[in-house]
Ligand SMILES: *[C@@H]1O[C@H](CO)[C@@H](O)[C@H](O)[C@H]1NC(C)=O
Ligand SMILES: *[C@@H]1O[C@H](CO)[C@@H](O)[C@H](O)[C@H]1NC(C)=O
């Protein structure tokens with residue numbers, strides 16, 4: 001592998017301009033990757049206390065999201081001690097971020113379609129579930145669930161695993177709920193593909209964690225939408 005001078009990297013941005021003929025051809029990141037040095041052997045990794053998907057990726061030299069999708073993890077950051085993960089062959093351009101949940105910047109106070117209940121998994125707050133998983137405002141989820149929460153809990157309190165939350169629904173709205181065989185993907189991919197949210201998929205499949213061996217058949221809310229211009233919130 002050779003060092004690429006910064007000036008050359010900058011120059012590639014102008015590859016399409018009038019200077020293009022004077023400049024080296026754009027650099028393909030893979031061109032600097034020596035494929036003979038890749039570890040193309042698949043393996044396994046036993047998760048122990050303290051492991052995170054990030055530490056597993058570092059330890060094995062694989063991309064976070066390459067591991068997540070290879071194991072059909074529901075949520076990339078959600079792994080459990082005792083689980084055995086499959087480790088995919090190494091690739092030239094590891095993907096460490098496209099599978100990670102991001103703040104969806106919600107504007108709505110209710111989900112489209114169902115389900116009406118979300119059950120917490122590890123290390124979750126109302127704020128995280130609302131912004132990252134259900135795409136509804138923090139206030140809306142907090143209000144809907146406040147009577148079910150322990151005394152003194154606020155939107156940033158880390159909730160016990162298994163805490164049921166009431167999810168406010170927009171009325172009238174609907175999803176088509178259908179069986180679907182999961183591919184090498186995570187819930188975030190499915191949410192984007194089917195017009196729903198990670199939290200709603202979790203709500204319909206409360207016991208699913210991961211599957212390296214084969215695609216499980218899950219219950220997926222699809223094409224979730226409002227059924228009119230105006231709606232009210234049912235909580
Ligand atoms: C290649 O990757 C597999 C799976 O992670 C691992 O078990 C094996 O030790 C690695 N081999 C080398 C030479 O690093
Ligand atoms: C990993 O876990 C499996 C059972 O899930 C066990 O059979 C195997 O021995 C474990 N491997 C290591 C290296 O601990």
Ligand SMILES: *[C@@H]1O[C@H](CO)[C@@H](O)[C@H](O)[C@H]1NC(C)=O
Pocket residue numbers: 057058059060061062063064094095096
């Ligand atoms: C992605 O993760 C792998 C393995 O942890 C690492 O080798 C690689 O440098 C990371 N890539 C980026 C762009 O962060």
Ligand SMILES: *[C@@H]1O[C@H](CO)[C@@H](O)[C@H](O)[C@H]1NC(C)=O
Pocket residue numbers: 104105106107108135196197
């Ligand atoms: C979140 O909801 C808004 C509507 O409030 C929508 O425009 C946006 O596409 C949704 N984002 C995701 C990632 O679901």
Ligand SMILES: *[C@@H]1O[C@H](CO)[C@@H](O)[C@H](O)[C@H]1NC(C)=O
Pocket residue numbers: 123
């Ligand atoms: C819980 O989540 C926070 C922020 O996402 C993270 O810093 C922390 O390490 C997590 N704790 C556990 C036990 O997973």
Ligand SMILES: *[C@@H]1O[C@H](CO)[C@@H](O)[C@H](O)[C@H]1NC(C)=O
Pocket residue numbers: 109137139140143
């Ligand atoms: C939540 O409840 C507070 C206090 O009852 C109210 O002011 C606010 O409008 C509610 N917000 C939503 C989004 O339901």
Ligand SMILES: *[C@@H]1O[C@H](CO)[C@@H](O)[C@H](O)[C@H]1NC(C)=O
Pocket residue numbers: 152153154155156157158
């Ligand atoms: C929210 O609750 C946590 C305890 O769960 C507490 O540490 C924190 O100070 C509270 N935040 C606010 C703004 O009240």
Ligand SMILES: *[C@@H]1O[C@H](CO)[C@@H](O)[C@H](O)[C@H]1NC(C)=O
Pocket residue numbers: 080081207208209
């Ligand atoms: C998912 O993992 C958690 C924690 O180990 C466990 O309680 C739950 O039963 C698992 N679900 C399945 C379907 O394996």
Ligand SMILES: *[C@@H]1O[C@H](CO)[C@@H](O)[C@H](O)[C@H]1NC(C)=O
Pocket residue numbers: 229230
């Ligand atoms: C929707 O709400 C707007 C503004 O409140 C109102 O003018 C309109 O008549 C409503 N449409 C229906 C179908 O109720």
